[in-house]
């Protein structure tokens with residue numbers, strides 16, 4: 099008999115949802131300024147790698163997290179330079195980043211540790227302990243990673259920034275109609291660069307949770323497509339922070355339930371496709387109505403449009 | 404003391420590659436006046452204003468604003484100097500509310516937070532002062548174009564502009580709204596603002612302006628106080644020769660029914676207005692003109708007939724045969740052709756040469772293909788023929804289509820669409836953005852087709868065009884016909900009312 103709402107499922111949901119919603123938030127900061135980023139998965143992978151090896155060498159998980167943020171930001175700068183500066187196709191740049199990330203991490207593993215599969219184990223990010231006695235919430239937040247808490251704060255902060263500050267309004271206008279924004283004196287390119295860099299740094303942060311949040315090692319291609327699920331969560335969540343969080347929790351729950359269900363007599367392969375099937379179905383039914391920023395994926399080229 | 408000249412521009416040049424968009428512009432605008440700048444499409448008016456507004460930098464020349472020499476590297480500086488601009492293509496963010504659009508980039512208050520309450524009050528005061536009603540909470544995407552224009556004006560006022568530039572602002576307005584706008588511009592003048600009004604409609608210049616400057620081919624041809632010119636003089640200056648837009652419209656006897664549309668209802672696509680129960684007939688040798696504010700179902704009607712949009716209800720009969728759901732290329736083979744509204748989007752392929760564009764849509768026709776390959780000689784011969792017949796100026800058959808001027812691109816489309824002697828021609832904004840010479844030519848070609856017994860569905864925003872070419876005119880509003888009549892039995896005012904959705908008594912003839 100499988101339970102649909104046991105403490106272990108809830109805890110697993112939270113653990114699985116965390117990199118998704120932080121990643122989705124990262125995607126959101128890209129797309130809100132009109133830059134599509136399918137390289138999210140590769141950036142998460144790079145973040146996971148940077149976090150693990152930095153944590154290993156410095157013996158400090160938090161310096162590892164910092165490294166993940168910085169590697170993410172650097173890849174963001176690259177993506178922005180290609181899409182905004184060189185006006186190249188966003189998807190091509192994103193795919194290139196994915197290929198680069200997946201091969202470079204393996205190459206560096208081999209170079210540094212003479213091992214193509216995984217890094218040595220490294221210190222991991224701390225988690226809440228001894229909270230089990232708090233009524234109701236206790237069992238849920240017990241063992242919750244500090245990174246999950248930071249992620250939740252980031253969701254709140256992003257919501258406040260986007261909808262209650264002047265810069266947030268301007269940022270949203272850039273992704274909707276950069277020409278209008280430009281005509282009102284808003285420095286469109288600057289917003290694009292900064293927002294993409296911040297978004298990609300968040301993707302790096304999401305990656306660090308995979309390597310030193312849940313586990314304590316980096317393994318080859320460990321994102322296993324989570325970057326794409328994060329993008330799906332962002333779309334499902336209609337490009338809003340709270341929506342992305344909700345969608346990530348939903349996907350997290352489906353994945354957690356699947357892990358629980360693997361003890362059943364259903365063939366494992368069938369169970370494994372459930373979360374991906376759920377993602378596809380959700381997108382097929384929701385994406386049609388969910389409308390992203392109007393200038394998403396297009397090139398900003400004043401004077402040529 | 405206020406400087407006598409609000410704006411002085413001398414010797415301004417701006418080249419885009421080999422295109423001399425501005426090639427020596429001189430302009431003097433007196434403070435507190437309404438100054439019209441006229442010129443044909445492509446004369447360089449928008450380019451000039453974009454240089455002034457800091458959207459791009461001129462190659463040479465000087466700009467003085469209230470006596471101070473300026474050169475803006477971004478619109479931010481222009482805004483800070485009190486210049487406000489209503490662009491030819493609206494600069495609005497559709498997904499944001501009206502209020503957000505107005506305050507964007509100049510949100511009130513010192514801190515980093517948005518304060519809608521404060522800004523709402525300021526904006527409401529401005530709206531009240533000039534009698535510009537706006538629903539501040541509506542999303543811009545749900546607001547009709549006439550109102551979008553109003554938002555643009557409030558945006559400019561909100562920023563406290565003292566020099567207000569309007570780039571072809573009347574293109575999207577119905578006659579009554581144009582009158583209203585003129586009132587507002589005169590009120591700006593009374594308040595001491597300076598207005599630059601760009602247009603290619605000369606009667607508007609005569610009705611509104613104090614001074615006028617004419618631009619042709621990127622150069623200033625001359626400037627006059629309005630009392631010293633009339634429409635005829637301006638037209639000659641604008642085009643560089645005498646213009647005769649006298650159309651010879653012979654009497655024809657509309658004969659067989661070509662197209663019958665009954666109760667056409669199209670699918671709703673992305674918030675675009677659908678056709679709602681449209682019925683009409685067109686006979687051979689007849690031009691049916693359709694007017695309406697952009698976005699009132701014109702696209703749905705055209706795409707419905709051409710099989711590009713799903714028809715949910717109703718019947719379309721072409722030569723007595725139902726064509727609902729027949730695919731577009733079949734329809735073209737059966738003699739339906741279309742001059743589409745947006746040349747570079749749906750009429751031509753930017754990346755293709757003149758030759759390739761000339762056979763677009765007919766690339767499978769036996770005329771051009773032998774076995775599997777193109778019959779090069781025949782294609783060349785045919786393309787040369789169109790070029791000669793339609794007086795298209797092109798460097799060669801291999802030139803990219805984008806190397807041609809708008810007027811010549813349009814003539815190529817028209818040549819292509821008419822060469823197979825279609826029985827039904829759907830002409831959508833056939834003269835949009837082309838010069839007067841080409842307009843004359845296109846009118847004559849359409850009338851020639853009418854004489855040769857083609858049925859023509861003419862859909863246009865240019866009221867004069869529709870009134871002078873059509874045998875019957877129907878007014879479209881929110882996907883429905885508000886009324887129809889022969890053009891000589893309609894006035895601009897009655898059409899304007901119908902375009903605004905007011906059904907006038909006695910105009911309700913069947914279309």
Ligand SMILES: Nc1ncnc2c1ncn2[C@@H]1O[C@H](COP(=O)(O)OP(=O)(O)O)[C@@H](O)[C@H]1O
Nearest residue numbers: 401402419422424443444445446447448449450
């Ligand atoms: N960004 C650009 N790149 C290349 N050519 C341009 C650009 N903008 C305008 N032009 C060309 O400059 C000329 C003047 O255009 P424009 O100023 O828009 O004319 P107007 O506003 O008077 O109709 C046209 O031939 C147009 O094709």
Ligand SMILES: [Mg+2]
Nearest residue numbers: 448449491570
């Ligand atoms: Mg223009």
